[in-house]
Amino acid sequence: MTSPTKAGAADTLTGGPRRRHAYRGAPLPLLVPALIGLAFLVLPLVALLIRAPWSSMPDLLTSTEVWQALQLSLVCATAATAVSLVIGVPLAWLLARVEFPGRGLVRALVTLPLVLPPVVGGVALLMALGRNGVVGKWLDAWFGITLPFTTTGVVIAEAFVAMPFLVISVEGTLRAADPRYEEAAQTLGASRFTAFRRVTLPLIAPGVAAGAVLAWARALGEFGATITFAGNFPGRTQTMPLAVYLALQNDPEAAIALSLVLLAVSIAVLAGLRDRWMTAS
């Protein structure tokens, strides 16, 4: 008879302070704003789901304009990511592994598009690659190449905005990777480039993949630089975000449907990223 009572008493003794401690861990002045913050982030997405025209969804999503925009978005974001990989990974390597004067300045320049308003990026691209731009002038005169208001222009605008994400991510991974593996490869007769290609690159592959997914997601959502540099021509330069913006003015239901597609793609990307990070660690 006495022993259960004792056990019960012991339970309250050990359980009591613990519960009080948990309560003390989240004081109200922090808990309330935290919950408001969470609601602030989640509520709009929930609203999108509530207001979604589920009955007319199939029709809206199978229209040619939507398919064109989605296809163009996927192709351009993928191409922009490919461009970022080809020139961004070597840039990240340079920043992480080679000591040169002004490295801090170069890193700042690389990071600038991260914080630059994308519209400004679009204007800057026009000044550089536009028909009368600093470089575009010669491209037009010598090769007859015009970049603004073309699908290639979309890829360029997206790469300009997205590449810094990849460079920063890969540079971080490179800094964390043990440079002595490259030394080991060198003592085995590998040139620095071979060491990079056959040892470093496979070692940092998870970081490169994560950076590429980030860059891809950023490119997919690109709006400001794209509309400024490439315009808004359906089938040619009108990507999903542009289509959403346009639809919101004429056909709000279509805008919601398009937004849901982008939301689904974003969630898929997030899930993919999480998986990659899980396997990387």
Added chain:
Amino acid sequence: MSDVEKKTISYDVQAPSADGLDARLVVERGSFRLDVALSAKPGDVVALLGPNGAGKTTALRALAGLVPLTDGHLRLDGTELDRTPPESRPVGVVFQDYLLFPHLTALDNVAFGPRCHGASKGEARAQAAVWLDRMGLTTHASAKPRRLSGGQAQRVALARALATHPRLLLLDEPLAALDARTRLDVRAQLRRHLADFEAVAVLVTHDPLDAMVLADHLVVVEEGRVVQQGTPADIARHPRTDYIAHLVGLNLYRGQADGHTVHVESGSTVTTTEHLTGPVFVAFPPSAVTLHRDRPTGSSARNFWRCEVAGLETHGDQIRVALGGELPLAADLTTVAAAELDLHAGAVVWATVKAAQTHAYPA
């Protein structure tokens, strides 16, 4: 005619001496300066022995070309290598934690070198398979490095370094990453492989046992400089610095000899059997020391000093007593003897050593 003959002869005499390693490595980094001269014939195994931070690894990296020389020279089989980049040096390195490429199998790790030296993928793998077989690792050829035990990883690293047929093999603390049991095993195997190796091998270690088992020539480095070199037996018997004496387990003193008496720097005297004059070293092992609670009277020992216990630690099945006082020394006692003497820090004891158990040699 005779001129030509002479030239041929002199060439023949010169050629063997040009073979092997001839280096003076000077590396300056901040306030640290490494200045070490090394020479070895093909087939020699040289150990760079020294405390942490002595510059051993820097010397090894300089030999591999991973650190540029500030001054000095580096010749291997008569070829200047000072300015040769690491990938073009005929040098193989076994790194301290092996640095096996984690994304490649054991076989592809070993095949990496031959592949970089122009072999096709198939050829390189065939060569690698032979090396793994020689190391007894055929069954682990397709394993990734993280699946290998420490001893296996070490052998893969050795196979990888040897697969490029280096003229100079460098091993950085080859046994440091292993636990005590595998260490014994791997040490014996490494010794066999080094004995088979026909070119120069240089290994870096802070473990005197590794150095003495594996190498036939020891170079002791302290604070970037060579303080002593010779055969393991020579260095064990005639240590010239406290560090080496401590490593080989000897009490070592520097002093002035006057016949059988050595006046050591602390002011005490040590009686020896050797008859010497001038600056000398005198050494005796801790096991030669006997401790007494009272001043010995009937003892036949000619050396006795009044000492104070500074510390006690177990050392195998013995107790090592660190003593201060007239002559700072280390003494080894059995646990029973230590208990009988009631030793504790600060206790006053008399230490005696028979003259026959001391060893004096010119400094």
